[in-house]
Amino acid sequence: MEKGNLHRWVEQLDTGMKYKRGLGIESTAHTFGVSVVDERGTILSNVKEVYKPPPGKGIHPREASRHHAEKAPKLIGDALKAASLTIDDMDFIAYSAGPGLGPCLRVGATLARALSVYYHKPIIPVHHGVGHIELGCLLTGSSDPVVLLLSGGHTMILVSGIRSWVVFGETLDLTLGQLIDQFGRAIGYSSPAGPSIEKLARDGKKYVTLPYVVKGNDLSFSGMLTSIKKELSRPYADLAFSLQETAFAMVAEVSERALALTGKRELLVVGGVAANARLSEMLNHVADRQGAAIKPIPIAFAGDCGAQIAWPGVLYNKAGISARAEDAFVNQSWRIDRVSVPWRS
């Protein structure tokens, strides 16, 4: 760590400290993360704390926001320290403005406004999903990918539009993350239940038929959740296995459709569910069949983190975009296709 800091310090001297950089604060759901990223896309620091609900429970927004408020001051300090910088060195403060849980979002937004006003830094609201995508593009070097965004709040396939991300297909009801979490909760795991379900599914042998619903490029998972909740007398491992196989096959199919129809050559998978090994295996097959390259994102950055906010902050900063502190709201249900993304054409 010390050595890394020294390197960075020397590098900064070397370049006359001309690179702009900023602070990103992520607080949409269970994760409170802070990161410093510079304009070359170097992640100078990335620290986080994750709120863990009691077994069998989901994220309680009030409890999660209390967790965030308690951890926040230390994490902001840690992020700056790890980057060997101070708040004065920041060129902007970016925060996750949505979508997510209101109380959690407000912790990050309040902090960002306070820092922005007190230290006279531009404030930049960032869409959580755009953060996942842009960080994914940065880390994998993708330029024009078909994006599969699979987080707690999103199950979407996107392609770049005119100064925006355009939804190619999405879930019409539950997200994949919600499906897994809600099933997990029904059998006693706390959210996020992805890793536990993945482990459990490895012991599953018998495939239980579940509804497979693909409508054009859209998906629907609510029927599957209802259906699996009626089968709870069966071994949980078989259910976890069947749920993964069915739900992931649906996602794989629409991903394949997107690649076939757009002719794009890169498939970028981002969001917490991207960490699932079985899903990656399926998507590798899909990419192979369509002659596309799958771009795996490092596991550490697949889930929620501050860097996904700081990096789009850099991009907005470059484009000269920031908000006034009094307009720096949160929006719990901010649609990704309504977000202006000026660097995409």
Add this chain to the structure above:
Amino acid sequence: MEKLIKRGAEADILLGWWGPLRAVYKVRRAKPYMVTELDLKLRKARTIREASVMPHARKAGANTPYIFYVGIRTFTIVMQYIEGLTMKEMLDDKPVLAAELGRTLSKLHSAGIIHGDPNTANFILSDANRLWYTVDYGLSFFSSELEDIAVDIHIVKEMLAAQHKRVFQEAFNHFLTGYSETAGHHGLTQILKKLNEIERRGRYGRQLVD
């Protein structure tokens, strides 16, 4: 003998012969990444569905290729080859073509058929007779529910926005005009109301701050 001309997401399209006639072989091949039970179930259901809905679609006024042979065990449908460009290749230069998509879809819906995948790639303008043909009924089904009809329209909207982003608004307006020619204004208004409801039901569909 058959030549692979397209690898779609769920089937390979091969060009060959059926006796003296040019024919398309649509083969739903095993997907190695899927668990076998699911894979077999889907391929069988979709093959049967496609073959059974296509004649009804033709009766409803949408041109579809003639089916020569259905192999349920081989998941193969052999059908008439329609030579020509797809709407996907032409729409960006000629957004008004979307009206034809609207007309066709409206005819299907009036007959209680939901296409399930109304993509511009599934509309072919035949070189031989200059008629539009609709293909790929693998996701289709019979329904007259407003909900199902509106989801079909939602798919069109989403598809135009993603695949034809530069002409999206214009194309979608032409689509609606074409659709209302058959469905009438009243029918269209009802559908659009439902469409709005569906879009709001989706993730982050309601806008708290706009």
